[in-house]
Amino acid sequence: MTPAANGSATSALSIVTTSATVAGTYTVTVAGASGTLNHSTAVALTVNAAPVPDFSISSSPTSVTLTQGGNGSSTVTVTSTNGFSSAVGLTVTGCPANATCTVNPTSVTPVANGSVTSALSLATTASTAAGTYTITIDGTSSGALNHSTTVTLTVNAPAADFTISASPTSLTVLRSSNGSYTVSVGAVGASSSVTLSVSGLPSRTHSSFSPNPVNSGGTSKLTISANRNAPVGSYALTITGSNGNFSHPTQVTLQIQ
Template identity: 40%
Template sequence: MGYDVVTGIGSPNGQALIDALAGTGTAGGFSLSASPTSVTVAQGGSGTSTITSTTTGGFSDPVTLSASGQPGGVTVSFNPTSITGTGTSTMTMDVGSATVPGTYTITVTGTSGSTTATTTVSLTVTGPTGSFTLAASPKTITITRGGLGRVNLATTATGGFSSSINLTASGQGANVLVRFKPSTIPAPGTGHAAMQIKVAANATTGTRTITVTGTGGGVTKTVTVRLTIN
């Protein structure tokens, strides 16, 4: 026989009595988590993290997702925008090209009625690495033994590249001296240099390929010059 709280009739059951006095049983709830919790995105790019909602106690109401704490120039979206029951949503962070580089904590909030839960994603925005081009003119040159020749080199920085560029040569072979003036293009990396080629009188005649290498800012570029010795 049950127990009537109002009349006091019946045999009380401990947990049932507690639930009756409280007016309800376990309400349930949910929690949020993110994977990965840290995302690195270059300016102008995008990154994602999977947001998981885990329910407890039979909770089954829709949970609407929102984000806060993202810097200017970063747009955060969720697909889907809400999760019902235990499930996932893809969080996309679109980073504008003018977003200030740095590390930011984005708070993801799940809301269902008066119930909320949060998780965080660390977003690191990096600047563009950039690159440079390396060109030679002329790309073929003929020099008589005992003579001199010159090739003009040009470097052009692109995509935000900003570094000095060191020039070296290989493949010229014995009795051929290669010098660069200057040997280093100063930052930000756009400039010109002369490659001087001195061929000794006893150099072997024939054709060889000189590889010019430019290195700077973690970027390496090469260009080849075809040298014919008469």
């Protein structure tokens, strides 16, 4: 090139690397010559290693809580980075005894720089021990790349429940007298403390439970006392038990004579 007198001229230096170019730092020298005149300038060239295709793996939600015998799920996402587009095999470890933990499909292939999902299914039984478990989902590609994600599985025992009944189902109480029902509370699952109440009583009557509360699996005596002025008639009473988790009623009839 030829600069103008006391002026300047430019030329573009183009540097092209290939995938075979070794990463490193190089000094590129540009020399200019005109007759006996010779000058040079240097350009520092840094070649970085090409990004390695890879993938990441995640799960959502990362925590699942189930009652024994319940089912749940989480979505496992495999995301491509740097153009990765190979198959990723998925395996699950950490599943508790008497439960099943599976992914479907077991192999996924994301598009380059995209993502793909697989469903993690969690199924417990009544025999699965209550507790907290770490479920690990491993993703492996060609044996060289391996990444994992975890899901915390919490298994709870069912809340204690109960049944309630009373006998007799019909009771006659004379004025200025009293009578009693036997209230039976049956346990469903774990035992619990059940508080009893009664509604529907006519005026000038009084009720008391003994004991109250009562443990499920036990009985309580409901005594009804009628004043001498208690109104004669037939009354539908509702006896209700509550343990904080569940509330159940039973009905009886009271005759005042």
